[in-house]
Amino acid sequence: MTYRRGSLAVQRRVGVREAAEHVGRSVGSGIRDIAAAFLAQQPFLVVGAADEGGRLWASQLTGPPGFVRATGAHRITVSGGVPEGDPLAGVLAAPGTAVGTIALDPRTRRRMRLNGVVDAGGGGGSAAGASGAAGRFSVEAEQVFSNCPKYLQKRQPLALEPEGAGVVRRGGSLTPGQEGYVRAADTFFIATTADGGVEASHRGGFPGFVEVRSPYELSWPDYPGNAMFLTLGNLATDPRAGLLFPHWESGALLQLSGRAQTEYAADGSRTVRFTVEAVIESRHPGRLRWSGPEYSPANPPVAAAPGGDHRGSTTR
Structure with a gap:
């Protein structure tokens, strides 16, 4: 894997270049049979991209298993489109749009990441068509890899909720209810970008690991991971970020777009601050x-x- 300049800079700063080089050898552009089978079993996919105005967002697309599938050695196709009102509804049909995706299975604590660009031959149709039920788009893979199950909470599916109001609130800061939503979260997804590419990644921990500092600012600790520093590397180059907080029990979603930066402490710990x-x-x-x-x-x-x-605990 060829790391972007931001990731290389963070790896050097933290002292993990050798480990990152080793991990990077597992990243390819091809979708292996085991990865294709994994994708075909998933009922949701998280996609990160920039909207028409350049804001970065992470969105969740859902469908029956098989709605996302490998349709070639280097390509996936997502059927069913993007929910009406989603900030990425107008861009995922546009050929050449850079996207980062992550498929995560809460049942097994497995996850797979695929980054690439929307394929002109993917059948996405017009931008308007991407937001309808018949919408479809394909992604030509540039990077495909799996992550370890660290910080993934295990869950079992309950039901598909057929009714809903769609987008229920838009704003420029968090409401008190949304602040509580974030404080109770044990999982969120983050989309970042740099050098023309986009990543979608996962963050997890006990409830309270994301701190609400104000209606306009969040922060969270950067826990030890795979030494690649793809997210923090992107933020070192481009501060734009999109966060997705799923409310697992109800299926509701909270999407935030803003900017983030990493703070490095003398003891080696790292904290990310996000401005809403x-x-x-x-x-x-x-x-x-x-x-x-x-x-x-x-x-x-x-x-x-x-x-x-005390927020969170060491027991369920």
């Missing part, structure tokens, strides 16, 4: 509902908040 610029809360028809979590054994304890309010 746009907020979309939605309850789309056809959303997935999941059980409560079986927390990952890798989740670090969450420190007590100011005033002694």
Whole structure:
């Protein structure tokens, strides 16, 4: 794998270049049979991209298993389109759009990432068509790889919710209810970009690992991972980011777009600060509902908040 300049800079700063080179050898552009089979079993896919105005977002697309599938050695096709009102509804049909995707299976704690560009021959149709039920788009893969199950909470599917109001609230900052939503989260997805490419990645921990500093600012610790530093590397080059907080039990989604930066402490720890610029809360028809979590054994304890309010725990 050829790392982008930002990732190389972070790897050198943290002292993991040798480990990153080793991990990078597992990244390819081809979709192996085992990866194709994994994709065909998934009921949702997270996609990161920039909207028409350049804001970065992470969106969740859902459908019956098979709605996302490998249609070639270097290509996936997503059927069913993007939910009406989603910020990426107008761009995922545009050939050449850079996207990052992540398929995550809460049942097995497995995940797979695929980055590439929307394929002109993918049958996406017009931008308007991408937001309809018959919408479809394909992605020509440039990077395909799996991640370890670290910080993934285990869940079981409950039901598909056929009814919903679609987008229920748009804003430029978090409401008190949305702040509570974020504080209770044990999982979110983050889309980042640099040098013309986009990544979609996962972050997990005990509830409280994401701190709400104000209606306009969040922060979270950067837990040890695979040494690649793709997300932090992108942020070192381009601060734009999109966050997706799924509410697993109801299937509701909270999408945030803004800018992020990484702070490096003297003890080697890292914290990411995110400034909120746009907020979309939605309850789309056809959303997935999941059980409560079986927390990952890798989740670090969450420190007590100011005033002694301990957020999170080391037990379920």
